[in-house]
Amino acid sequence: MTTQSAPSLMVIGFDRPDEAAGFLAAAVRMQRHARLRMHDAVILERDAAGRPKVRQTQDVTPGRGALGGALWGLLIGYLLGGPAGSLAGGLLAALGGALLGRLLDTGIKRGKARALCGDLPPGTAALAVQLTHVATDTLARELARFPNAWLVETDLPDPAATTLRTVLRPAGERH
Known part of the structure; x- marks a missing residue:
């Protein structure tokens, strides 16, 4: 398990919004089993016309x-x-x-969420998670269920970031 004191950001891109919601459910399951600790999570979407939508899941x-x-x-x-x-x-x-x-705004800042949303290709979604204490083996197993997911951005410590880069396709490889 990778442990760090300050929360890190992990942003995973998906071809569809329901996949982002599915990975959020997996992250909640991982948290329930003490495999990671989420501090905030935001679902980011861009519709086919390119209009952004940010759905906060934790902040008031x-x-x-x-x-x-x-x-x-x-x-x-x-x-x-x-x-x-x-x-x-x-x-x-x-x-x-x-x-x-x-x-x-204690978690992922609104401005950061909007900027990340603007970086997504139209018709896609992403899940931005602010987290600590992640079990990289469990994270890799959960992400393997989403074969078309890609890494948008992360500042996780090296072992977890390396796992993400290994399991996920590069951001430029969209099918």
């Missing part, structure tokens, strides 16, 4: 923060100020939750 998004804030604000506002307090509390907490979701 502004929409999720606003919804959570609004629900708590409505409840607390109602308890403290009745119906008028409920509306004011819900509105203020929703704004605060949205702002918190916007500012609190």
Whole structure:
């Protein structure tokens, strides 16, 4: 098992978005069996027209923060100020939750995710995973199930990066 203290980034490209989701499920399984530790994961897609789509899987998004804030604000506002307090509390907490979701980007940064998405060929997808403590043998076995996957980018330590380069096709080799 390769162990490092700071999280590293591994970005694997796939011909289809469902393959990226399939590898995310495999990574979750690996984490459950203590074969890696994920800190964040993002599914990146570019449709056939080249439009990017970034799906965060771990971070609080502004929409999720606003919804959570609004629900708590409505409840607390109602308890403290009745119906008028409920509306004011819900509105203020929703704004605060949205702002918190916007500012609190602890994993793969939004700008980095957008840049990676822009590097993908149209009609493809990728999974970007920020991780530590990866078992390279298990990683190689899981990636072998995706024969058309390619390495987009990684800053994993040498043993794990070498495994990725051995198992995955080079980025320039698309069929």
